[in-house]
Amino acid sequence: MNEQTSTQRIEVSGQTIGELINLSGRQRMLSQRIVLHVLLASHGDVAALAVARECLATFASTHAVLVNGNDHLPGVFSDALRQLYYGTRKADERVGRFIALTEQTAAHVEARDDAAQAHVEALVAQATPLLELLQDITLAYQHEMRGIEAAAQRRQAAIAEQLSGISMQANIVALNARISAARAGSYGREFAVITTVLADIIKEMDALICSVVDRDGDDASSRRGSPRTRNASQSVLPISARNGIAERA
Secondary structure (H helix, E strand, O other): OOOOOOOOOOOOOOHHHHHHHHHHHHHHHHHHHHHHHHHHHHOOOOHHHHHHHHHHHHHHHHHHHHHHHOOOOOOOOHHHHHHHHHOOOOHHHHHHHHHHHHHHHHHHHOOOOOHHHHHHHHHHHHHHHHHHHHEEEEEEEEEHHHHHHHHHHHHHHHHHHHHHHHHHHHHHHHHHHHHHHHHHHHHHHHHHHHHHHHHHHHHHHHHHHHHHHHHHHHHHHHHHOOOOOOOOOOOOOEEEOEEOOOOOO
């Protein structure tokens, strides 16, 4: 993958980031399936190697989408993500090395040559560190989602404040209009009816403002309280290349 040097942030929607969170979460699962099936293939499971290669193809194509984007996803769109993929964590480089090592290991396992076991052990050793890296990537996307939610809440609060100001001014106008209508006596009755209707409209607008602000606050709290992804900080591989396969489901 080519390193991106732009520091401009691309504005993305919450729905788009939700898709990116799902993709990055799937990468964690795929990485472990790849290692597991390569390991199974090294112990003689003929079908496992095909599964490993299929998972690897999906893993590699998804990583390309996360980094470079496609027709509806933006790729790496913020400075925080660029730092994660291209900075000190070197996620793009490390994922690329994992893909290359898996391809080499699969070839050695298929050929059943002397280098196969060493490659399998090297691949298994990468399983947990890669899982931790992919977990951090998912957390980074979740952090971007929280930022978008916070910005949306600030915009909604500003709009509500502006509408409240307009409502207050309209109330003052309506009050002055009612006073003027009362002073006009019988000539102001028709005008008084209009000001009463205006006051009712203002009350409805105030109620709508309150309901929108309360609903948005409840929705944000609900989203923060709901886990988006399953905790995957531990490897799903209960086996090692040294000890062989203890048990298979």
